[in-house]
Amino acid sequence: MDKTYSPGEIEARVYRLWETNGLFAPAGDGSPYCIVIPPPNVTGTLHMGHAFQDTIMDALTRFHRMAGDRTLWQPGADHAGIATQMVVERQLNAQGLTRHDLGRERFTERVWQWKEQSGGAIARQMRRLGASVDWSRDRFTMDPGMSQAVQEAFLRLHDEGLIYRGKRLVNWDPVLKTALSDLEVQSEEADGHLWHIRYPFADGQGHVTVATTRPETLLGDAAVAFHPGDERYRGLEGRRIALPLADREIPMIADDFVDPAFGSGLVKVTPAHDFNDYEVGQRHGLPLINVLAADAKLGDAAPARYHGLDRFDARTRIVGELEAAGLVEKVEPHRLVIPKGDRSGAVLEPWLTDQWYVRIAPLAEPAIRAVQDGRIRFVPANWDRTYFEWMRNIKDWCISRQLWWGHRIPAWYGPDGAVYVGRSEADARARAGLPADLPLVQDEDVLDTWFSSALWPFSTLGWPGDTPELRRFYPTSVLVTGFDIIFFWVARMIMMGLRFMVDVPFREVYVHGLIRDHEGQKMSKSKGNVIDPLDIVDGIGLEELVAKRVTGLMQPKLAPAIERSTRKQYPHGIAPYGTDALRFTFASLATQSRDLSFDLGRVEGYRNFCNKLWNAARFVLMTAESPVEAGPETLSPYDRWIRSRLDATVAAVRDGFAGYRFDLAAQAAYEFTWYEFCDWYLEFSKTVMQSPDVGADQRRGTRRTLLETLEALLRLLHPLMPFITEEIWQRVGPLAGRTGDSIMRQPYPSVLPGAAAPEVESEVRWVMDFILGVRRIRGELDIAPSVPFELRLQNAAPLDLERYARNEGALRRLAGIAGATPLAAGEPAPQAAAALLGDLRILVPMAGLIDVGSELARLDRRRSKIEQELARADAKLGNEKFVRNAPAAVVTQERERVLEFKRELAQLAEQYERVASLR
């Protein structure tokens, strides 16, 4: 093995081993465990969020697979309607074309081509991350099977009256020219104006003043409303107003929704262009006057002179004309909320169209109950409140989109406009008993991408067919997702799953945080702080990194600042850290926090951890690889100690996985590996293996413990660091008596009966404290490690002497001492620095070794520390109430501490005197 771990050469080889041996497919007769992947956009690339999420899912998958479950991690990708269509349209635009130049058929062909060309990127990246998905079951939301599921779901919901078509206001994106659901609306605050406009009465007798932020919609006004209780306007109901510029009359009406305190207390009511006004219009039977066209230019219902005018130009012009007519009373600056499309960024319009909707209340109700009664559990639990909050206020879901890329709505129209729904045109015809020659035209629209995503947990498993996979793996075990798509996706899967499968789609929802940069900023192209996860795996040079960040910016003027900060932060680019280091970083980042700051420093730390493990393995192989003659074995205290510690670690790591606390699992494994196995056990083992006077049977025991502990540790770490553990295991596994192709299919370590050895732990603790005490003196008094010295032991109890004798080899080696002899009865203690270990005083004689001044300083530091502790403990015990009320064990413990402190202080004082007398 090389002296340094180099991930690059190993990872590709190891992944190939797994994939070609078919190790990702479900196997065995264990209980089923299944995770469906949140399908990434098929033409997208893997970002840090994906890498993080995939790491978690892969860790769970590998953990359960090793624990004996029949485990499926179901992969797939999403067609991502709007996002993908926009990418391809942009490509066309670059050639000076629009999708209309190609027409629907050629355009969708073109999207398919783009999908074929770029669709493999994510899968390749996932392989680099070690994702153990069952590639043979890879699915795409536009696959024939998926499409069938979509049609079936649509049909059934429609038959049950849960899908309907209706003309009403929707959120309209005038750039993409499609309807959007409420969730796709991003509200943004902005500075605008509040125009106070005079509306003259039709009879010429005065006017009223209304306040509006959207004067151009005046052309669509159908009334002016005031609050019924508003004294100022009492009696005005029914009074006619001559709508300026529009040459129409509209009535005054009274309605509760008006806030008398806002503006003038009068609202212009524009039912076709505002959601509130729409409601008011319904209540009062007002006409819907739709003055905007699909592109948000003024249309037919507006006076002819405004036709074709863009809405914002129309605003300027209308305000100008009103001013000219003396109808603008005042203009105030006003903070308002502007709805924008989450993809296009266009300012949306409430617009009157025919759309398809899902009647959501009947679906939401059982979905709420499923979480209430615990059939679905959110982790962390408090996310259920967010879920309830939304579900209880949910509105019908607009599912039709005026796009070309997506699942075509399975509805056909007859010549008379009648609607026929079916799995296909023939099916629709058959279901309605229509004659073959009746011409039918399919609905032009496609379904919201999230409609197919909502079916994902069962459509991927074969629904509407009744497949073995569906029966075995549904409900799936856990959904791993970010909180940003709880509404978009999680809630809808629950509703659809309960409707079609009559059971929840998953039993648990693990909601993880969002990966941000090291300063807690969201990663985004325009901030220039995006890191490609594979650049951490493979490394990237500075120039290339800068180029990556500044090309393709929406706002090129940001480039210099991004370049500067990138050069400052990564003066040497990014080193190749390997997948395992990245994955371990993600695991340790997976706390319960919502915002997870990603710091490359941690990756470096865990890269070092990989190297540490690698070298520990090298050591184990060097000491234990050569065959030894068979024979009886004896375990040393250190062997039993490390086995006991491993056992505790296994318990902690398993707890971590069970509770989705990957950070705690990672931490427990890290600490065991580095601080117990490497720092102590390997050193202890040297005293056994490299000392001439240790018997062969004990050597065999240690050799076996080295191999078995390392081997178990590799299995323990494997879900988090699959590559390095596999690579090492290939050599260590067989030596530890394991057979098999791969660590992947080995059992996950379990807590073993009899492994925990508290009495051994306490003896080894004594040994370690002994060593630490001596090392501290050495460190604080600057005695070089190469200078051995002879110790004297004062106040040694028989147990101390026994322990010393049993562990002398380790003590000599690890404390760097030449030996230790107890003081004889009555023998005066030499001038010495002392370490305290209970009653035992470990003396480092000072002759020729120690500087009096620095020893006194050391004693002083120690004394003030103990005095502080003592003062606190004393105060506690001085409090009668504490003594009376605290549990006896706590009080006793506190008393013991006080005794301990006092004893140590006395010893320190004595020691101080003695050393001081040397001056």
Added chain:
RNA sequence: GGGUGCUUAGCUCAGCUGGUAGAGCGUCGCCCUUACAAGGCGAAUGUCGCAGGUUCGAUCCCUGCAGCACCCACCA
């Protein structure tokens, strides 16, 4: 306007049902001791946001406040 989080060492974060404050990175010493300098040994560092309350005892539970972040919402 409603809701949800967060505030612990210079930085990033743990801290399980209240009982002596921890880790990584960074910092400071001493070491190339044949697994590992991507390392070893040792050291320093905290009014646990602020103010009350409950309790023998609060980083932890309760209340209020401040700051930060996010989500939802129709005030023209």
